[in-house]
Amino acid sequence: MxxxxxxxxxxxxxxxxxxxxxxxxxxxxxxxxxxxxxxxxxxxxxxxxxxxxxxxxxxxxxxxxxxxxxxxxxxxxxxYPDAPTLFGGEGGVALTNFVINWSQSQLHPLIGGLAMKDIYDILADEDQIYFRQDREAKIKMTLEELHAGREGKVAMLNKALLPLKLMLKGQAYIGGDAPLFADYVVFGALQWMRMTCTIPVLAEDGEVADWFNQLLDMYEGMGRSANAAA
Amino acid sequence: MxxxxxxxxxxxxxxxxxxxxxxxxxxxxxxxxxxxxxxxxxxxxxxxxxxxxxxxxxxxxxxxxxxxxxxxxxxxxxxYPDAPTLFGGEGGVALTNFVINWSQSQLHPLIGGLAMKDIYDILADEDQIYFRQDREAKIKMTLEELHAGREGKVAMLNKALLPLKLMLKGQAYIGGDAPLFADYVVFGALQWMRMTCTIPVLAEDGEVADWFNQLLDMYEGMGRSANAAA
The missing domain is CATH 3.40.30.10 (Glutaredoxin)
Structure with missing residues (x-):
């Protein structure tokens, strides 16, 4: 099965x-x-x-x-222990939780701020009703108000990515020579943005874009074949 | 030997x-x-x-x-492979480099800004001459100018620690149930601050303080026995 x-x-x-x-x-x-x-x-x-x-x-x-x-x-x-490892040992399992909390607290709020209205726009009608009600209660403003000031978050997101950018000067992936689950954690955040946000955010050159492009190409381009928003 | x-x-x-x-x-x-x-x-x-x-x-x-x-x-x-592991496997080695770059880029500049003048004050005379010249060239202001505005960095540092704080709600150490080198990376930054900064910075209650205190107590209180600045 x-x-x-x-x-x-x-x-x-x-x-x-x-x-x-x-x-x-x-x-x-x-x-x-x-x-x-x-x-x-x-x-x-x-x-x-x-x-x-x-x-x-x-x-x-x-x-x-x-x-x-x-x-x-x-x-x-x-x-599935015989398939390629997602963590590279117990230390990798534990440290991944730091990367998760970093991505969740430093990247997600900014990406959410950049893309929330764009996400709304791609939803089915009944989902739009739920999404607007749920998210507006959380952000305490309308989706349109959040959307209006979003340009300022572009620089903030690229700045928030600095620890990753600096690390990538020394190694190809968070997992070292090859990606581990920790890479997919951050990839997930940037793919969320790529699939929804209608303005360009990620600086097109540089270490983070190169790393992201490598991951988009993996697994027969599974990530890239998904249509981007813009 | x-x-x-x-x-x-x-x-x-x-x-x-x-x-x-x-x-x-x-x-x-x-x-x-x-x-x-x-x-x-x-x-x-x-x-x-x-x-x-x-x-x-x-x-x-x-x-x-x-x-x-x-x-x-x-x-x-x-x-020394038979002694307790510092990384918990190859994944841990690689992911530690992310924690290093996070600590170096997000915590160190703030701690440096909070404590640079305090560090100057504890140095021997000949080191003070070197330190002032070297650091003032880098920060493009005097140590005293940097020092004057430092209170604002207290809240910024506690905010910068958010990924660690959130992670500690789910596990005791970055290394999981016990510390690994990644814990010592962040401990080093906070111990640097503890040993030099003359104003209280780290919120005394909460997950980060608890974690830091655990590490100060380890190895017969090696970290705690070192006198703090304040």
Missing amino acids: SIKLYELCGADENHLFSPHCWKTRMSLAHKGLDFNSLPTSFTQVPKIEGGATKAVPLLRDGDTLLSDSYEIAKYLEET | SIKLYELCGADENHLFSPHCWKTRMSLAHKGLDFNSLPTSFTQVPKIEGGATKAVPLLRDGDTLLSDSYEIAKYLEET
Whole structure:
């Protein structure tokens, strides 16, 4: 029985844009595991697998049902130990949690600010109603107000990427000579932006863009074949 | 022949304050290796071991002579594989470089700004001359000008620590259940601040302070026994 991956989509089922789902997509490709993609819109999420989750990715592998891309990556590492490692040992597992919290606290708020209205625009009608209500309650302004001031966040995001940029001067990937799950964590954030944000953000030259392009090309260009927003 | 560790000191030889030297001190203690500490002032550094280095830590272990705390940690890991691991595998080695670049780019500039004048004040006369000239050329202002506006950096530093704070809600150390070299990287930065900065900076309660206190207590309180500045 093949693996099922429920992943977030827009009005177009081929528009897969969730950062967390991309972390899992890349993890599965890294492990060389086939999977069936089940595109799921925001308002469908609570209905899948008998209401098993509030958020995707949701992975079913036989009797195992898991959400949270980090938990999924750890499960894949344990369950498929002969496939290429996602962590490179126990130290890698632990340190990945630092990269996750860095990406989540330093990159995600900026990308969310840059792309939230663009995300709204690609959703199906019923998802737009949910998304506007949920997000506007959180940001305490309208999507349009958030959108109006977004240009200032372009420089902030490139500045927030500085630790990655500096590290890439010394090694090809966060994982060293080859990517590990920690790379997919940050890739997920930038792919989320690439798939939604209608203005260019990432500086086109330089270490981060080169690293991102390498990851877009991997696994037969799986990341690149997904259409970008702009 | 025991290991020699050349490490930076102030006018008082017992005032060991370098972040990078603390990374190596903690690495040696973690590996359970005895070492002779050779306190070295700024202007003495170019004279040690026949001019082998521009910066400390400098470690001599038999015929091996190494500076750079990351290189030293990797050397210790390879040379003393039966002692507790500093990295937890190859993934840990690689991901540590991300933590290093995060700490160096996000914490060090702020701590430097908070403590530079305080560091000057604890140096011997001849080191003060070197230090003022070198640092003022880099910051393009006087130490006193930098010092005057430092209070604003207190909140900035606590904000910069957010990725660590969030991660510590889920696990005890960057290394997981026990510290790895990545913990000592960030510990080194905060110990540098503790040993020099004359105003309180780190929020006294909360995850980061708890984690820092645990590390100060380790290895028979090696970090805590070093006198703080304030």
